[in-house]
Amino acid sequence: MAQTYIGYSPDVEVIGEDEERLTAEILEIMASTNRKAFERHRHAVRDAHAKSHGFLKGELVVPELPEHLRQGLFARPATYSVVIRLSSAPGDIHSDTIPAPRGMAIKVIGVEGERLLPGDQGGNQDFLLVNIPILSFGTIGKYRQLIGLLEKNAQNPAFLQRAMAGVARGVEAAVEAVGVEPGATLRGLARDNDHLLGETYHSMAAIRFGDFIAKISAAPLSDNVRALTGKDVGTVGDSTMRDLVVEHFREQGAEYQIQAQLCTDLEKMPVEDAAVLWPEELSPHQPVATLRISPQDAYSPARRVYGDDGLSFNPWHGIREHQPLGSIMRVRIAAYERSVRYRHEMNAQPRVEPASIDAIPD
Known part of the structure; x- marks a missing residue:
C-alpha cells in the first residue's frame, strides 16, 4: 500500500x-543577550550559534527522485554550490570544555523560486540544522521559558556550566534507567x-x-565521517572543535546524506510542537540529495572574517516551497x-549574500 503524505x-x-506578546518578550531577551555579549567581546556575535568551528565550500547533488520527493529545490536533478557553517549553539562564545549542541547551517546558492521574505534579493536557500532531533520547549510559550533558562546558565562561570552539564548527564542516565524518554533540552545540556x-x-x-510537510536532516554518509559518529575526542580545550574540523579537511573530504521525513499524521507528527519526535515507523527519513565537501582550509583568517562578520544564515531566507512552519519558526x-x-x-x-561560490574566500 502506497504511503499517504499530508498535503x-x-x-x-x-x-x-x-504569540505576539511572547514574540516581543523573546526578542527583548535576545537583544539583551546580544548587548551583553557585545560588551564582553567589544564585537557583536550571533544571538544563537555564536561560535563557529569551520566554514566549508561544497556541493549539493540532487539525483532523479521518486515523484513525491520532487519538491522545491529537489524537483529535478541538479548540482548546487553550497557554503556550510559548523558551530556551537549558545549565543555567546564559550570554551569547548562546556558541552553544547552543535549546528550545521547550509546555504544553497542559486535556487530559483518565489522568495519568502519581501525585499529578499538573494537567490539562495538556507537550512539550519542542529544535532538534536527535537526541541523540548517546542512551542513559543515553552521557548519563552527556555531562553530564560539558557540566559541564566550562560552567565554562570565555566566550571558551573560544566557542573550543570555533568548533573544533566547523571539525571539523563537515571531517567533512562526507568524507561522514561529524557527531554531534548536535557540531552542538549548533557552532550558529551x-x-x-x-x-x-x-x-x-x-x-x-x-x-x-517535512523535517530535514543531514547524516554522515562517507565512511570517514561515519567512523566519527559517537567518537570520544578525548581531552577538550577551548577550541578543540575548530581544530578537529580544520585537521579533518586539511587532507580529507566528507559526504553527508540529506534526508526528508514527510508528515503522514498531523496528530502524531505535529507542526506546531517541535518537541514531538516524528516516529520513524510512521514515516522514515528518505534520501533526497548528497552533500559533498572536498579537502580545504576550513578556517582561514579571510574565511573566518567573511563567515562570522559578513554571512548570515536564516531559515526564512529561501523559497516559498520550503517555508518554515510552526510557532518556533515564526518567531525567527x-x-x-x-x-x-x-x-x-x-x-x-x-x-x-554570495551570488556564487567564488565569493567565499579560500
Whole structure:
C-alpha cells in the first residue's frame, strides 16, 4: 500500500492568542543577550550559534527522485554550490570544555523560486540544522521559558556550566534507567564532546516540502565521517572543535546524506510542537540529495572574517516551497532580522549574500 503524505496548506499552522506578546518578550531577551555579549567581546556575535568551528565550500547533488520527493529545490536533478557553517549553539562564545549542541547551517546558492521574505534579493536557500532531533520547549510559550533558562546558565562561570552539564548527564542516565524518554533540552545540556563531524543534524521543526510537510536532516554518509559518529575526542580545550574540523579537511573530504521525513499524521507528527519526535515507523527519513565537501582550509583568517562578520544564515531566507512552519519558526522571522541588523551595524560590516561560490574566500 502506497504511503499517504499530508498535503501542505496554510491551515496546518495555528497562531496562538498570545504569540505576539511572547514574540516581543523573546526578542527583548535576545537583544539583551546580544548587548551583553557585545560588551564582553567589544564585537557583536550571533544571538544563537555564536561560535563557529569551520566554514566549508561544497556541493549539493540532487539525483532523479521518486515523484513525491520532487519538491522545491529537489524537483529535478541538479548540482548546487553550497557554503556550510559548523558551530556551537549558545549565543555567546564559550570554551569547548562546556558541552553544547552543535549546528550545521547550509546555504544553497542559486535556487530559483518565489522568495519568502519581501525585499529578499538573494537567490539562495538556507537550512539550519542542529544535532538534536527535537526541541523540548517546542512551542513559543515553552521557548519563552527556555531562553530564560539558557540566559541564566550562560552567565554562570565555566566550571558551573560544566557542573550543570555533568548533573544533566547523571539525571539523563537515571531517567533512562526507568524507561522514561529524557527531554531534548536535557540531552542538549548533557552532550558529551563527541566528534562534531560524526553527528546527524536535524531541522527540529517542520518546513514546507513543496506539496507536503517535512523535517530535514543531514547524516554522515562517507565512511570517514561515519567512523566519527559517537567518537570520544578525548581531552577538550577551548577550541578543540575548530581544530578537529580544520585537521579533518586539511587532507580529507566528507559526504553527508540529506534526508526528508514527510508528515503522514498531523496528530502524531505535529507542526506546531517541535518537541514531538516524528516516529520513524510512521514515516522514515528518505534520501533526497548528497552533500559533498572536498579537502580545504576550513578556517582561514579571510574565511573566518567573511563567515562570522559578513554571512548570515536564516531559515526564512529561501523559497516559498520550503517555508518554515510552526510557532518556533515564526518567531525567527523577526528574531533573525533583528540579530543580523544589530551584528552588522555594531561591527560596521555590510551584510553579504554570495551570488556564487567564488565569493567565499579560500
